Amino acid sequence: MRRTALVLVVLAGALVLAAAGCGGGEEQVSATETTPSLEGDPVAGKAVYTGASACIGCHALADAGATATVGPNLDDTMPSAALVVDRVTNGQGGMPPFGNTLTEQQIADVAAYISSVAGK
Ligand code: HEC
Numbered sequence: 001m002r003r004t005a006l007v008l009v010v011l012a013g014a015l016v017l018a019a020a021g022c023g024g025g026e027e028q029v030s031a032t033e034t035t036p037s038l039e040g041d042p043v044a045g046k047a048v049y050t051g052a053s054a055c056i057g058c059h060a061l062a063d064a065g066a067t068a069t070v071g072p073n074l075d076d077t078m079p080s081a082a083l084v085v086d087r088v089t090n091g092q093g094g095m096p097p098f099g100n101t102l103t104e105q106q107i108a109d110v111a112a113y114i115s116s117v118a119g120k
Pocket of ligand 1 (some may be wrong): 037045047048049053054056058059070071072077078079083084087088092093095096098110
């Protein structure tokens with residue numbers, strides 16, 4: 001995945017240089033600095049929700065078979081993916097932060113999962 005992205009960036013840079021001659025330098029820099037944003041995988045996210053991170057122990061969510069009432073019922077609040085990423089990373093009030101125990105990819109995954117099933 002990363003390797004393919006790198007090859008594409010290098011190719012794009014070469015094309016810019018070929019097309020623009022000496023003037024292409026700036027565009028090449030912006031192409032290599034582009035950071036791909038993480039895309040969450042809802043299937044992997046369900047495993048995060050029901051796994052060791054224990055979301056399931058605090059938050060009701062019908063799709064996960066979760067009925068706990070420590071934190072808000074996510075079927076009711078239907079949080080945006082951005083809110084899930086923020087809460088899971090930083091915590092708030094009675095919600096512990098998971099920024100050090102889950103990877104950014106796992107957090108993106110659980111956010112994608114909740115967005116895809118909450119309220120259903
Ligand atoms: C120890 C219990 C606990 C665990 C474990 C927990 N949460 Fe929470 N969560 C809470 C509490 C309590 C709040 C309310 C915090 C506040 O706003 O004061 C909350 C808030 C949230 C919110 C914001 C809800 C809203 O709409 O305002 C989201 C989203 C969320 N949690 C997702 C998760 C996910 C995903 C996990 C697993 C990675 C998780 N939580 C694990 C207790 C928990």
